[in-house]
Amino acid sequence: MKNLLFSRRKVLFMLTDALSELLSSGLSLQSSLSLLSERKSPLGFCACHLHTALSSGMTLSVAFCSAPALALPDWYASYIAVAEECERISPILSHLRSLLFHEKMLREKIFAMLSYPCFVTLLTAAAGFFSVFYLLPSLSSFLGGDFSEAQKKAFETMLFADVGLLTVFAALVFFVSKVFSPSPVLNVIKTMAFFSEHDIPTLQAVSCAFAFVGREKKIAFALLSLRNRLLDGESIADAFGFCLEKAGFKAEGRLLSEFLYICEQTGNNNGFARSARVLEEKQARRERILLSSIQPALLLLASVYITVILKIAFLPYLTSLGGIL
Incomplete structure (x- = not known):
């Protein structure tokens, strides 16, 4: 996978877009990440990392920050932390997609x-x-x-x-x-x-x-x-x-x-x-x-x-x- 900042930011946008679509359709976060992790692509690699991190008890914001293939802005991590705290992951991911x-x-x-x-x-x-x-x-x-x-x-x-x-x-x-x-x-x-x-x-x-x-x-x-x-x-x-x-x-x-x-x-x-x-x-x-x-x-x-x-x-x-x- 390319380690260029632009490609990492592009992967972040693709992941946010896909998660937003799956969550808005009624799937849970873990189910959405499990489906995306089956993809043989940078998107699937990131989803697999997030799925594994959440299964081990890590919070979503920490899992996003620790993902090696994502260029995560500070405001993105702050939004995810608020989403976890208020249990509003679906609308906040949709908003993050529009921001990206x-x-x-x-x-x-x-x-x-x-x-x-x-x-x-x-x-x-x-x-x-x-x-x-x-x-x-x-x-x-x-x-x-x-x-x-x-x-x-x-x-x-x-x-x-x-x-x-x-x-x-x-x-x-x-x-x-x-x-x-x-x-x-x-x-x-x-x-x-x-x-x-x-x-x-x-x-x-x-x-x-x-x-x-x-x-x-x-x-x-x-x-x-x-x-x-x-x-x-x-x-x-x-x-x-x-x-x-x-x-x-x-x-x-x-x-x-x-x-x-x-x-x-x-x-x-x-x-x-x-x-x-x-x-x-x-x-x-x-x-x-x-x-x-x-x-x-x-x-x-x-x-x-x-x-x-x-x-x-x-x-x-x-x-x-x-x-x-």
Whole structure:
């Protein structure tokens, strides 16, 4: 079996998808794993490991984490732990399948988004290389003068321009990944929305949401403060609003607080879901703005690159050619 991260994540998606289908049809977890373990494939190998681990008394979350053929994100293990604790394995596996599918589509979207900038960057760099290493020697032999200094300067200019071009492309890759990746706050709210929909206690949902924080210390401190306030009996609307605003997420905190307050007055439990939809719409607007601005920005960058090459590299030749004419 391949040990590449991508293939291991793919096996995780296949296993989650298969288990979700079998459990939703009415089969038990052990029966589902027993059926899947009969497959002579990476999926069957993982299912066999899980079946053996559960038969030996290991918990499902520990069994998933110990599986050698799976690339398990932290949030996946947290969801499985909550599923065991609340005995909601079937709906949570279905939700995990949708999360993994969304992660896969996001990765493909980013790759597709960067394919055009990569093509333009390589084409522009190739044009500069062709100009300096093929066109300039041809002009030198045609004019018959000593242009060694001009050729050296042209080569240095091309290297400098290529470094700048690659730097801009690397910055674009970083910027695109930041814009297209959902913020940790949105992931936390979506996690709370799912658990609220399935009547899972808020404190357990907050504990699971910690897995989406990553390196965002401000959100981690906000969730810790939130947990303490909920334990002290403060309302969910006030606790979430105060903690997120204090952590620096004022817009998200106020939005969520308003929706949760209305839900508390009406008895609904869709405050998190409504907040997540609003934040996802803002995310979609940012993506559309980025998509509409990348093409003209790249064309402008290519124009500047070619202009610099023409001015520094070809101007001495053109001046000499004008004198000859």
